[in-house]
Amino acid sequence: AQSVTQPDIHITVSEGASLELRCNYSYGATPYLFWYVQSPGQGLQLLLKYFSGDTLVQGIKGFEAEFKRSQSSFNLRKPSVHWSDAAEYFCAVGGNTDKLIFGTGTRLQVFP
């Protein structure tokens, strides 16, 4: 069955520090992988997605993610975090015509 695990419920970093949010998935075929961000009181916004090809994917707001098939992971990274990055981040997995399954989210707090 499809599943997504985000092992970190809450992460706190200092502004300017690097960030890595973990995502592990379980999927029977080649997955489509997504990272979404949700600011308080708002809907979700797509940061980046992986369908095929280059395993290092660049997204908006300076985020990137790397697909590692051998580890079933799709971790999100950012070299230098800004205070405006404080939000909740969701990893999701799906496939062709499959429903999208979301992880439980990681709440990011940024200290000045």
Place this chain on the structure above:
Amino acid sequence: KAGVTQTPRYLIKTRGQQVTLSCSPISGHRSVSWYQQTPGQGLQFLFEYFSETQRNKGNFPGRFSGRQFSNSRSEMNVSTLELGDSALYLCASSLYGTQETQYFGPGTRLLVL
């Protein structure tokens, strides 16, 4: 282009009542998906509609239903509301389906008393 809009934004109902939520997708998008977001369960897929047909369904009871109109607008209905139905209901649209980038609306926050 205008984004995904959802109405109403906030709703308070009592147990046993029913509720209808509305979603207007981005112009040209034919796929509309609905999600329930709660602090305990996170984001859970309710169903997806494409060209007025339900194409995918999550694991929710039959009290949750939906439909899509010829202009791609979608409605979601919950009958016999329970306290546990209190949640943020998110609608997302895409051109052809959930495998593409989905654009989310701001959600409807439902409180069941």
